[in-house]
Amino acid sequence: MKYWGYFRSSSSYRCRIAFGLKGVAPDFVPVHLRLGGQKAPEFAAVNPQQLLPALETDAGDVLIQSLAILEWLDETIPTPPLLPSDPLTRAHVRGFAQVIACEIHPLQNLRVLAYLRGPLAQPEDAVQAWLARWITDGLTACEGLLARRPVTRFAFGDTPGLADICLIPQVFSAQRFGVDTSHLPRINAIYEQCQLISAFADAHPRQQPDWEP
Numbered sequence: 681m682k683y684w685g686y687f688r689s690s691s692s693y694r695c696r697i698a699f700g701l702k703g704v705a706p707d708f709v710p711v712h713l714r715l716g717g718q719k720a721p722e723f724a725a726v727n728p729q730q731l732l733p734a735l736e737t738d739a740g741d742v743l744i745q746s747l748a749i750l751e752w753l754d755e756t757i758p759t760p761p762l763l764p765s766d767p768l769t770r771a772h773v774r775g776f777a778q779v780i781a782c783e784i785h786p787l788q789n790l791r792v793l794a795y796l797r798g799p800l801a802q803p804e805d806a807v808q809a810w811l812a813r814w815i816t817d818g819l820t821a822c823e824g825l826l827a828r829r830p831v832t833r834f835a836f837g838d839t840p841g842l843a844d845i846c847l848i849p850q851v852f853s854a855q856r857f858g859v860d861t862s863h864l865p866r867i868n869a870i871y872e873q874c875q876l877i878s879a880f881a882d883a884h885p886r887q888q889p890d891w892e893p
């Protein structure tokens with residue numbers, strides 16, 4: 681398998697955690713987002729959406745969209761499972777993951793911030809207010825969803841899964857953008873637990889070969 685990613689892309693980070701949990705190590709092709717590598721013709725040929733990540737299967741199919749990649753990995757390598765076995769909890773886990781992947785992440789994405797700073801000429805304090813607003817709203821909703829559940833080591837039980845895979849890169853992004861998460865005790869406890877698992881620790885942006893301070 682071959683994976684196109686970038687050290688601090690949170691949707692790439694999700695996939696890296698899943699690779700570690702599933703025990704696979706796809707060949708890594710770095711795409712430098714800050715330098716516009718996603719728009720280069722060679723990557724646009726891989727993913728016409730010009731977004732990371734992308735994963736080429738051993739059969740040569742290219743998959744895009746991290747949630748689709750994660751579910752494909754889970755279906756083709758079922759152990760350890762990323763989703764619980766009962767449909768109701770699966771729906772809760774997917775809902776939690778989608779709060780992050782569909783509602784928070786798109787609003788903090790590089791191209792959105794570049795549009796705010798460029799064509800919309802927003803000053804840096806407005807961009808920071810934008811980031812704080814949407815990341816705080818989304819993570820506060822996640823904290824509220826967790827508060828309805830029994831306290832467990834990870835978001836939905838005592839083994840890590842899809843919800844944690846989406847949550848941990850989002851917490852990293854919040855830290856990177858300087859967004860306060862101190863009012864989110866359940867999320868912070870899960871974040872600490874996940875750092876103890878090698879699949880999460882090894883997937884951290886700082887551990888990647890294309891890491892830049």
Ligand SMILES: N[C@@H](CCC(=O)N[C@@H](CS)C(=O)NCC(=O)O)C(=O)O
Nearest residue numbers: 689690691731732733745746790791
């Ligand atoms: N929903 C997509 C999001 C993909 C995405 O937005 N990727 C970001 C990096 S996390 C990207 O490539 N951004 C490049 C840009 O904004 O130009 C997924 O989950 O894979």
